[in-house]
Amino acid sequence: MEFRYFDIPGVVEILPKVFGDARGAFFESFSAQKMGDAGIVGDWVQDNQSRSDRGVVRGLHFQKPPHAQAKLVRVAAGRALDVIVDIRRDSPTYGRHVSVVLDAERFNMFYVPVGFAHGFTALEDNTLFLYKCTDYYAPQSEGGLLWNDPALGIDWGVENPTISAKDQVLPTLAEFESPF
Numbered sequence: 302m303e304f305r306y307f308d309i310p311g312v313v314e315i316l317p318k319v320f321g322d323a324r325g326a327f328f329e330s331f332s333a334q335k336m337g338d339a340g341i342v343g344d345w346v347q348d349n350q351s352r353s354d355r356g357v358v359r360g361l362h363f364q365k366p367p368h369a370q371a372k373l374v375r376v377a378a379g380r381a382l383d384v385i386v387d388i389r390r391d392s393p394t395y396g397r398h399v400s401v402v403l404d405a406e407r408f409n410m411f412y413v414p415v416g417f418a419h420g421f422t423a424l425e426d427n428t429l430f431l432y433k434c435t436d437y438y439a440p441q442s443e444g445g446l447l448w449n450d451p452a453l454g455i456d457w458g459v460e461n462p463t464i465s466a467k468d469q470v471l472p473t474l475a476e477f478e479s480p481f
Contacts, residue, residue, distance in 0.1 A: 302329065304339040309387055309394045312417075313341055314401050315373075315410040328408050330375070331433070341412045343371045343435035351430045353381075353423035358462040359430075360420015361386055361446040361471070365480040368439035372413040372432050374421075376403045379428030381421040384455055386446060389416035390479040398455055405429075416481040418446045422457050444480065445471040 305314040315336070317328040329335075336342070353359065361384070364370045374383060384400045401411050402424070413419045421430060446453070448464065450473040 302332065302335050302339075307399050309397060309399055311340065311412075311414040312385065312399050313339060313412040315339075315341070315412065317408050317410070319408055326408075330408075330410070331373070336373075336412075341373065345373070345433050345435060347434045347437050349432040349434065349438075353428050353430065354426045354463070355423055355428075356459050356462050358420065358422045358448050358457060358459060358464050358468070360384070360468065361418035361448055362420065363388065363418045363444050364436065364439055364442040365444050366442075368436045368442040369415045369481070371415045371435040372419060373410055374403065374413060374419070374430065374432050375408070375410040376405045377429040377431055378405050379423060379425040380404045381423050381428050381430055382458060383411050383419075383421045384457075385411075385413050385417040385419050386453060386455075387416065388418050388446070388477070388479045389481045392416070395479075396453065396474050398453055400455070403430075418444075420448055422459050422462065424458075446477060447471045447473050450474055
């Protein structure tokens, strides 16, 4: 596995070594030892999966303490622009974002540490998005930021996105009080 780091500490893209031949491909999608050595740690307790068509935007979501989650995300089919926003109030990178294109043909993954809001847009129909989480889903701990808040400066690359009613009324960064 190769690990790509960003200007925001703790954020990591994982590029697995893929073994391919005429039969297809094989890769190691998780290794607690290798990922731990790269700073990707957690007690992984729940896996989630979603399917989205091109232009769907999901997010920006997080769970508040005591049910805060780190996530390890990837796509099994299609492509997605994955975006995370630093919402750790004492962080020098508070409010900054990082985005990565997750691509089923590249098999890449993205580590979302605790203290980040997370979202994505599907770049292809039938994009299958997989999440590995360090805490169980807890609806009472749900939180989020408005996906298109101009203060965040995120270019989703989508015109006329499909967005849930819930995600359309999340607070802006200026209205938000971080629990982290």
